[in-house]
Amino acid sequence: MNSQQLIAATRPLYDRAVATAAIGAWECNLANESLSWTDGVYDLFGLQRSSGIYRSSILDLYEDQSRREMNQLRSKAISTGQGFALDCRIKAATGEKRWMRLVVGVGHQHGRPLRIFGSKQDVTAEKGLWTDLAVMARSEPLTGHVVPHSFADTLRQIRHDRRSGPDRFALAIFQIDRFRNLVEDFGKAASETLSRCIAERLKRLFPDALAIDQAGPGAFALLLQMPGDRHYLRTVLDGTRRLLCRPVSHGALVLDFTLSIGAALATADGYRQQQEILAEAEAALHVAGMEGGDCVRVFDGPVTAIRARATSA
Incomplete structure (x- = not known):
C-alpha cells in the first residue's frame, strides 16, 4: 500500500474522530x-x-x-x-x-x-481511530520506520530488568516534514547536513536518553524514561519540536523546516513486543501527518489540539 492509498484508507477513520462529538x-x-x-x-x-x-x-x-x-x-x-x-x-x-x-x-x-x-x-470515535491504526501498523508499517538495533537491545533489557529499569518509558519518532522535497530542492549534501544537525540537537536536549538513532530518511527515534502521563509527554515533545526546528545553515543556504512527532508511552510491566510500541508511535506520527505535520501526537491521546482547558477561577 503506497502513501496515497494509505491516506485514502485511513481518512474516514480520521474524519470520524475529529468530527464534532x-x-x-x-x-x-x-x-x-x-x-x-x-x-x-x-x-x-x-x-x-x-x-x-x-x-x-x-x-x-x-x-x-x-x-x-x-x-x-x-x-x-x-x-x-x-x-x-x-x-x-x-x-x-x-x-x-x-x-x-x-x-x-x-x-x-x-x-x-x-x-x-x-x-x-x-471520544469514542477517537479511541477507535487509535485502535484501528495500531492494528494496521502491526500488519503493514504506516510510515516505513524501523526500530534501530540499539533500541531493540535497550527494549529487551528493560523487559528483562523490570525491577531495576525505568517504570515508564516513551518511544518518539521525529520526521522532517516533506523531506523528499528538501532533498530535491537543495540536494543530498544539504539534507545530510540537516539530518546531522537534528541528531546533534536531539543528543544535547536529551543527554540522559536511553537511546537515540536514525529511523529512516529524515527520521529519528528517541527512547527515554518518562515520569509523567501522555499530556506531560506531549508538552515535553512540543517544546523539543520548537527547539529542533531552528533554521540550519549549509554554506550559503539557510534551511527552514518543520517536524512531525509521533510517540507512544509504555510501562515496563505492560511492555509487549518492540514492534507493538513502534506500531503505536507510527500510528501517532501518521495522525500528525494527516493534520498537516508540524505537530506532536501521542498514541491514545487527543487527536487534535485541545481547544480549551479548565482553569482555576
Missing part, C-alpha cells in the same frame, strides 16, 4: 455535591435534558476502574487545587458503552475549594 460543560458544588450540566453532557450520558441528576447515580454509569481513577484524581484535585484530564469508560443510560474525556478544574473562594468544573466529551 457530544461535548458539554459541567459544575459540581462541593458544599452539597449538586451538579449542573449543559445539554451536551446529558446527551453523552444518554439522559433526558434537564432531568434531575445526582452524583451517586451518575457514578454508577462509570465502569469500575474509571470510577476509581476518577475519584482518586478528584480528591487530589480538591486537596491540591490542580486540575486534571482523564479518559473514562462509561455506559450510557441507553446501554451504549462510550469513551469520555473528562477535564477538571478547581474553583476557589477565599483560598478554599468551592467547586469543581470543566468539560466532558465523547
Whole structure:
C-alpha cells in the first residue's frame, strides 16, 4: 500500500474522530455535591435534558476502574487545587458503552475549594481511530520506520530488568516534514547536513536518553524514561519540536523546516513486543501527518489540539 492509498484508507477513520462529538460543560458544588450540566453532557450520558441528576447515580454509569481513577484524581484535585484530564469508560443510560474525556478544574473562594468544573466529551470515535491504526501498523508499517538495533537491545533489557529499569518509558519518532522535497530542492549534501544537525540537537536536549538513532530518511527515534502521563509527554515533545526546528545553515543556504512527532508511552510491566510500541508511535506520527505535520501526537491521546482547558477561577 503506497502513501496515497494509505491516506485514502485511513481518512474516514480520521474524519470520524475529529468530527464534532457530544461535548458539554459541567459544575459540581462541593458544599452539597449538586451538579449542573449543559445539554451536551446529558446527551453523552444518554439522559433526558434537564432531568434531575445526582452524583451517586451518575457514578454508577462509570465502569469500575474509571470510577476509581476518577475519584482518586478528584480528591487530589480538591486537596491540591490542580486540575486534571482523564479518559473514562462509561455506559450510557441507553446501554451504549462510550469513551469520555473528562477535564477538571478547581474553583476557589477565599483560598478554599468551592467547586469543581470543566468539560466532558465523547471520544469514542477517537479511541477507535487509535485502535484501528495500531492494528494496521502491526500488519503493514504506516510510515516505513524501523526500530534501530540499539533500541531493540535497550527494549529487551528493560523487559528483562523490570525491577531495576525505568517504570515508564516513551518511544518518539521525529520526521522532517516533506523531506523528499528538501532533498530535491537543495540536494543530498544539504539534507545530510540537516539530518546531522537534528541528531546533534536531539543528543544535547536529551543527554540522559536511553537511546537515540536514525529511523529512516529524515527520521529519528528517541527512547527515554518518562515520569509523567501522555499530556506531560506531549508538552515535553512540543517544546523539543520548537527547539529542533531552528533554521540550519549549509554554506550559503539557510534551511527552514518543520517536524512531525509521533510517540507512544509504555510501562515496563505492560511492555509487549518492540514492534507493538513502534506500531503505536507510527500510528501517532501518521495522525500528525494527516493534520498537516508540524505537530506532536501521542498514541491514545487527543487527536487534535485541545481547544480549551479548565482553569482555576
